[in-house]
Amino acid sequence: DQQVKQNSPSLSVQEGRISILNCDYTNSMFDYFLWYKKYPAEGPTFLISISSIKDKNEDGRFTVFLNKSAKHLSLHIVPSQPGDSAVYFCAAIIMNRDDKIIFGKGTRLHILP
Amino acid sequence: DTAVSQTPKYLVTQMGNDKSIKCEQNLGHDTMYWYKQDSKKFLKIMFSYNNKELIINETVPNRFSPKSPDKAHLNLHINSLELGDSAVYFCASSQEYDQPQHFGDGTRLSIL
Numbered sequence: 007d008q009q010v011k012q013n014s015p016s017l018s019v020q021e022g023r024i025s026i027l028n029c030d031y032t033n034s035m036f037d038y039f040l041w042y043k044k045y046p047a048e049g050p051t052f053l054i055s056i057s058s059i060k061d062k063n064e065d066g067r068f069t070v071f072l073n074k075s076a077k078h079l080s081l082h083i084v085p086s087q088p089g090d091s092a093v094y095f096c097a098a099i100i101m102n103r104d105d106k107i108i109f110g111k112g113t114r115l116h117i118l119p
Numbered sequence: 120d121t122a123v124s125q126t127p128k129y130l131v132t133q134m135g136n137d138k139s140i141k142c143e144q145n146l147g148h149d150t151m152y153w154y155k156q157d158s159k160k161f162l163k164i165m166f167s168y169n170n171k172e173l174i175i176n177e178t179v180p181n182r183f184s185p186k187s188p189d190k191a192h193l194n195l196h197i198n199s200l201e202l203g204d205s206a207v208y209f210c211a212s213s214q215e216y217d218q219p220q221h222f223g224d225g226t227r228l229s230i231l
Contacts, residue, residue: 046216112219
């Protein structure tokens with residue numbers, strides 16, 4: 007049973023527009039969420055995170071929004087750039103218990119020129 | 120119906136021992152990976168196999184060796200375990216390098 011779900015395997019966005027990547031989770035015990043970015047033939051690299059006590063965290067062009075009641079988070083990239091083309095993973099952790107990351111399957115983002 | 124399964128989920132052992140972690144995927148994917156999570160945020164790729172050929176070997180100690188008996192399996196062997204090897208190890212698979220990956224649940228390795 008998937009605890010972290012990314013229902014869109016791929017997404018295409020025009021350069022300069024906003025990219026919105028979505029993620030849903032089922033376990034209400036998760037209290038820390040992360041987004042990773044992965045280029046082909048490389049490992050995922052950490053991008054941005056958010057604690058469950060917040061509903062928004064912003065870092066440059068990247069903003070993560072958390073809606074706990076809906077068990078939903080999203081990553082916004084504004085404006086989208088060609089270098090943003092990659093696979094993005096949503097992940098979640100229960101802090102101070104297991105610390106094991108639970109990953110979604112990822113969404114492939116393709117930025118169109 | 121588990122797509123990527125790792126065994127064991129937890130492994131507690133002593134320094135100096137040799138251990139293996141198994142990984143199997145039933146998705147028909149061509150590429151499999153091993154990652155090490157050594158902090159809350161950082162995930163380090165260790166190996167990947169594409170059609171039984173080692174493609175990536177990030178400079179991990181040669182005490183770690185991947186073994187792929189067939190396309191559906193990529194096992195991780197660790198010799199002479201050290202304290203610093205304590206971490207969570209993830210197996211994953213994908214059809215191609217630039218496709219979404221399916222992760223296993225992770226194996227927590229604790230060295231005493």
